[in-house]
Amino acid sequence: MEPSEFGRFSDPALLILASLAGGEKHGYAMMEDIEATAGVHLGPGTLYGAISRLEGEGLIEALPAVERRRPYRLTPHGAAFLRQYLASLQKFVSLGYKRLEV
């Protein structure tokens, strides 16, 4: 599974995974967290488009609803996926810095 497979939801999907890496959250809490940490406003349609795909891929899982809000959390598969992606991103960042120094 590659991040690009999420299509127009690839960035929101990664933002959601990173947000859930900090603990389980429901939709609105994810929106607020992503806005606060990444400065990105995700619309509700985009958020749930990404959530449904992430859930479909088994990267996140739904928890029992609290009133009408349903929290989600990262699955072990989702955590491994995020770790792998961040590692590859780190390599790319290091390479970019090296080239800038040359």
Next chain:
Amino acid sequence: MPLAVRAWLMRLYPRPWRDRYAVEFEALLEQCLHSPLDVVDVMLGALDAHLQLLNGENVNWRLMNMLNKLRTTILIVFAAFIGFVVAGMALNGILDDSQMIPLMKTNPAPNIAMSIIQAGAIVALLAVVVGGLPLAITVIRRAVSVERRNLGLLLVPVISLFVLMLYFGFIFLVASGRIQIDGVVPVVQPGNFPAGNRLMLAGLMLVFILGAIASTLAVWKVISRTNVERETFQAWNRALDINIYKFAYIPAVVAACSMWVMLVATVIWSWLVFTTLPQVFVGDFGLWMTSTQVWISSIITVMVICSLAALFGIIHGRSAMIQA
């Protein structure tokens, strides 16, 4: 944004998507749908969900919908089984101390039909217990640990049973003569069945039926609220990971088949009794010495409704079972 706009936006999404996400998405829209850009974003999200369906993407909400179907199947078969039990107990009540018992001792045909009914009842009960046990354990576990609001509903069957036992205790005290009520005799005879006794026994039936309905509805509600498809059980020092609804499907099919077998056997048994003992059939040998044929017809009608409901449930969940 007004409620009407939110409702309209929700309807743009495909039905299976709404079945899975509608409640939480509606709660989110209440909080964050402020600008026209958000409305456009939701519209694009709905379009994307339709495209996912058209593209045949393996999305989880379709799987979730299938699991919902399986859950509905299990609940329908369970409710049908409870209805069948009520009808079966009424049939048993008619049989008690009736002229049909000596008939069955001398005539093998109705005896065989009754044995088939009893065997069917045992098989159906075992199937419901085997299929429902992991589900019951899961529901109770979740109610204790997470979904505490379900605890009250789980008490409904317990309270219903308690009320029924209290009523039985009251009848026992009346029958033993410790409580005396005007118009009620301790022991009824064929020629002496006062209206007070009929009323008391009608009350017993009412308590039993209302308790069965309330318990079934409470269990239905608890299972519908418990959003768990898989559960891990420890057995023989091994961890068993079970998809509780898939696991319950085959026992549900067995229970439904048993209901049909019992229905056919009941119809045959009734016909045999009718042809051999017509005076019993047209007489007042039903519960509380009321019309036998009205009771038998009512029992068969309830059995037909329950068997049809169980069959509908099995067909409803069949496609989900194949794809889940």
